[in-house]
Amino acid sequence: MAGTAIRTGRRSRRRTSASRENVAGWLFVAPVVAILGLFLLLPILMALWVSLTDWNGQGSPFRTGVPFVGLDNYTGLFVRDDLSRRNFMISIRNTFSYVVIVVPAQTVLALGLALAVHRRTLRGRGFFRTAFYFPSVTSSVAISVLFLFIFSDSGAVTELLAIFGVEGPQWFSDSRGLLHLLLSALGLADVDAPPPVLTGGGAFGLSWWEWLSGPSVAMCTIIVLAVWTTSGTFMLMFLAALQDIPVALEEASMLDGASRRQRLWYVTLPMLKPTLFLVLTLGLIATWQVFDQVYVMSQGGPAKTTLTPAYLSYRTAFRDFDYGSGAAISFVLFLLIVLLAALQRWVMRDRDAVGDLRRPRPRRS
Amino acid sequence: MPPAADRDAPARTAGRSRGTGAEARAPAAAFAGYAVLVFSALVFLYPFVIQVANAFKTEPDAAANPLSPIPDPVSTAGFERVFLDTGMPLWLGNSLLVTLVVTAGRVFLDSLAGYALARLRFRGRRALFSAIVAVMAVPGVVLFIPKFLVLNQLGVYDSYPALVVPVIADAAGVFIMKQFFESIPVSVEEAARIDGAGVFRTFWSVVLPMARPALITLTIISFQGTWNEFPHTLVAVQDPSLFTLPRGLADLVSGSLGAGTRYPLKLSAAVLATIPVAVVFAVFQRYFVRGANEGAEKG
Numbered sequence: 001m002a003g004t005a006i007r008t009g010r011r012s013r014r015r016t017s018a019s020r021e022n023v024a025g026w027l028f029v030a031p032v033v034a035i036l037g038l039f040l041l042l043p044i045l046m047a048l049w050v051s052l053t054d055w056n057g058q059g060s061p062f063r064t065g066v067p068f069v070g071l072d073n074y075t076g077l078f079v080r081d082d083l084s085r086r087n088f089m090i091s092i093r094n095t096f097s098y099v100v101i102v103v104p105a106q107t108v109l110a111l112g113l114a115l116a117v118h119r120r121t122l123r124g125r126g127f128f129r130t131a132f133y134f135p136s137v138t139s140s141v142a143i144s145v146l147f148l149f150i151f152s153d154s155g156a157v158t159e160l161l162a163i164f165g166v167e168g169p170q171w172f173s174d175s176r177g178l179l180h181l182l183l184s185a186l187g188l189a190d191v192d193a194p195p196p197v198l199t200g201g202g203a204f205g206l207s208w209w210e211w212l213s214g215p216s217v218a219m220c221t222i223i224v225l226a227v228w229t230t231s232g233t234f235m236l237m238f239l240a241a242l243q244d245i246p247v248a249l250e251e252a253s254m255l256d257g258a259s260r261r262q263r264l265w266y267v268t269l270p271m272l273k274p275t276l277f278l279v280l281t282l283g284l285i286a287t288w289q290v291f292d293q294v295y296v297m298s299q300g301g302p303a304k305t306t307l308t309p310a311y312l313s314y315r316t317a318f319r320d321f322d323y324g325s326g327a328a329i330s331f332v333l334f335l336l337i338v339l340l341a342a343l344q345r346w347v348m349r350d351r352d353a354v355g356d357l358r359r360p361r362p363r364r365s
Numbered sequence: 366m367p368p369a370a371d372r373d374a375p376a377r378t379a380g381r382s383r384g385t386g387a388e389a390r391a392p393a394a395a396f397a398g399y400a401v402l403v404f405s406a407l408v409f410l411y412p413f414v415i416q417v418a419n420a421f422k423t424e425p426d427a428a429a430n431p432l433s434p435i436p437d438p439v440s441t442a443g444f445e446r447v448f449l450d451t452g453m454p455l456w457l458g459n460s461l462l463v464t465l466v467v468t469a470g471r472v473f474l475d476s477l478a479g480y481a482l483a484r485l486r487f488r489g490r491r492a493l494f495s496a497i498v499a500v501m502a503v504p505g506v507v508l509f510i511p512k513f514l515v516l517n518q519l520g521v522y523d524s525y526p527a528l529v530v531p532v533i534a535d536a537a538g539v540f541i542m543k544q545f546f547e548s549i550p551v552s553v554e555e556a557a558r559i560d561g562a563g564v565f566r567t568f569w570s571v572v573l574p575m576a577r578p579a580l581i582t583l584t585i586i587s588f589q590g591t592w593n594e595f596p597h598t599l600v601a602v603q604d605p606s607l608f609t610l611p612r613g614l615a616d617l618v619s620g621s622l623g624a625g626t627r628y629p630l631k632l633s634a635a636v637l638a639t640i641p642v643a644v645v646f647a648v649f650q651r652y653f654v655r656g657a658n659e660g661a662e663k664g
Contacts, residue, residue, distance in 0.1 A: 018486070020564070021485050021486055021487060021564065022486075022487045022488055023487075024481070024485055024487070024564040024565070025481045025485035025486070025487025025488075025490065026481075026487055028477045028478060028480060028481035028485065028564075028568075029477070029478045029481045029482065029493060031474045031477065031478070031534060032474050032475065032477070032478040032497075032534040032539055033478075033493070035474075035530065035531070035533060035534040036497070036500055036534060036536060038515065038531075039512060039515060039530070039531035039532075040500055040503065040508070040511075041500075042515060043508065043511030043512055043514055043515040044503075044507075044508070044511050046511060046514045046515060046518070047510050047511040047514055050510065050514060060518065061514065062518075113405065116398070116401070116402055116405075117402075119398075122402075127406070128402055128405075128406055130650060131405075131406040131409050131410050132405070132406070132409050133653070133654075134409065134410070134413070134643075134646065135409060135412075137589055137642055137646050137653060138593070138639050138642055138643070139592070139593040139595075139610075139611055139614075139635075139638045139639060139642065140593060140595060140611075141593075141595050141611040141612075141614050141615050141635075141638065142611070142614065142635040142636075142638040142639050143635075144618075145614060145618055145631050145632065145634070145635040146412055146413075146415070146416045146632065146635055147412075148618065148631075149415070149416075149419065149427075149431070149628050149631070149632060150412060150415060150431075152431075152626070152628070154428045154429075154431060155431050156415055156431040156432045158431075159430075159431055159432045160432060228408075228409070228412075232409070236654055285504065288504075289504050289505065289506040291506050291596060292595050292596065295595075295599075295615060295619075296615050296618055296619065299619065310506035310507075310509075313506075313507075313509065313510070314509050314599070317509065317510050317513075318509075318513075318599075318600075323510060326509075326510055327510045327511075330506070330507040330508075330509065330510060331507065333504070333506070333507055334503075334504065334507040337504050337507075338502075341502065
């Protein structure tokens with residue numbers, strides 16, 4: 001009898017402590033849940049509704065009078081032959097050429113810097129690490145202002161090029177595409193009279209010639225800025241991964257007579273593979289969102305060649321007061337980023353399995 | 366230095382030339398390595414030299430010698446004009462206020478939630494944690510219109526609360542704190558609980574003091590993130606008296622004052638925006654490094 005009493009007593013005590021922990025747990029997370037719910041989840045749902053309407057910013061978008069247009073704002077971006085589709089496709093083209101250059105460039109640069117800074121015998125490691133990382137922590141707006149000056153017509157880059165006898169372009173007003181310039185330099189096409197094969201056909205309202213322009217000269221300034229500011233962060237990730245490689249592995253490969261290059265290729269890089277794919281994923285996701293630099297440096301110009309989906313979404317909503325279309329653009333961008341993340345994860349898992357098979361056998365010479 | 370015999374053995378089989386590191390390589394190669402590193406460091410740092418130098422130049426000097434690191438003559442006109450002609454004093458004040466409130470709020474709220482997710486067994490904990498991880502993946506730029514909508518609907522658009530409240534908690538910070546609390550041994554808390562301390566008491570006076578390194582990391586990255594925050598201010602306020610420094614600076618460059626070149630003025634404003642983060646970075650560098658790497662793990 002006494003035993004049962006003790007047992008029920010203990011159970012009830014446990015129950016009260018469990019329920020107390022239950023209440024405490026929810027009280028502890030309540031502020032964060034409220035803020036993320038109110039300013040993240042709820043707004044996304046609200047914007048999803050707005051993307052299905054023609055709300056113009058007057059009054060509440062949830063009144064009965066707001067015209068419901070269904071998927072019209074979305075079809076406008078892909079199907080209807082008008083200015084909003086053209087702008088959207090131009091922004092996709094610009095950002096695609098931006099991503100294709102920035103992601104590999106920043107990854108290779110970050111990896112190179114990390115390998116250079118990681119050397120144990122290097123003097124002044126701390127200084128170099130700081131120097132490479134510093135641009136990553138400063139304000140994107142301040143950096144953009146600085147780059148406006150550096151690339152201005154009488155700026156540092158122009159002066160630097162002049163030292164080598166090169167006449168720099170007028171960076172921010174030059175809308176010529178790099179690929180176009182390359183094609184004409186090779187004598188394959190004339191920028192002023194593009195081949196009719198390419199101007200005749202096209203997709204989504206842009207001719208093949210327009211799709212193939214590559215980043216404009218103006219976009220190149222933003223590309224340089226992006227590579228310069230993000231490499232430091234990714235370098236730190238590579239450095240952390242390099243420090244995790246067991247010294248024994250390196251020593252073993254040295255004893256086996258592997259050369260520096262062989263060690264890099266068959267020992268270090270396979271060990272860095274997960275970080276490499278992480279850096280690529282994060283890079284892809286971040287570059288598709290480029291906004292601050294465009295807002296400060298170019299506002300989408302010249303000739304729309306620095307228009308990006310994020311900036312276009314902002315401009316469509318807050319300058320043209322077409323909130324429905326602006327929200328639709330941001331949801332398409334959202335979907336694109338989710339797909340990219342999923343795709344990269346899938347590739348990463350696949351590659352890792354192959355890497356694991358090769359990893360235990362660094363001896364190749 | 367390892368024994369010479371040890372290093373010679375592999376060197377002989379691999380054919381000479383490749384040693385164990387820089388010290389075994391020809392001095393020329395080591396020198397070239399340093400030269401490349403020094404050149405890279407110059408590429409990464411010289412733009413900041415240009416920024417500071419040109420902020421102290423006169424307008425004709427900045428236009429004629431943009432590359433020169435030495436202002437000739439030294440002029441503080443840029444800084445004077447930025448304080449007299451623009452909203453700079455106000456922007457600085459707003460930035461300071463917003464950064465302090467948001468940083469304090471984030472550190473407190475994120476640790477509360479991080480602790481609960483790491484230690485307290487409450488119903489729905491796992492689901493909530495998955496939700497927070499999912500929220501971290503939501504790209505910031507798709508939130509422009511959503512945030513504006515909710516601020517507008519709540520009637521707080523264009524106010525201090527609009528600048529502060531939506532960003533006063535962040536999922537990444539919760540994640541960092543949770544990871545840290547999980548690394549602290551449970552025994553200490555259990556002792557406190559047996560002594561009769563309540564949940565909050567245990568958290569506040571036992572666990573939190575042990576979490577100092579994580580708290581400093583979170584403080585630093587919150588400070589940096591909030592001080593530099595730009596897009597949120599774009600959709601939260603439009604009244605120039607509510608501008609923070611990045612917003613004011615962006616306005617200065619693209620607005621009416623941006624019409625002329627006036628680079629010394631703009632660059633002095635950019636210098637002012639850079640200094641606080643640069644100082645914090647210099648003092649707490651290792652915490653930045655930790656923050657960057659913790660941020661990486663979440664991906």
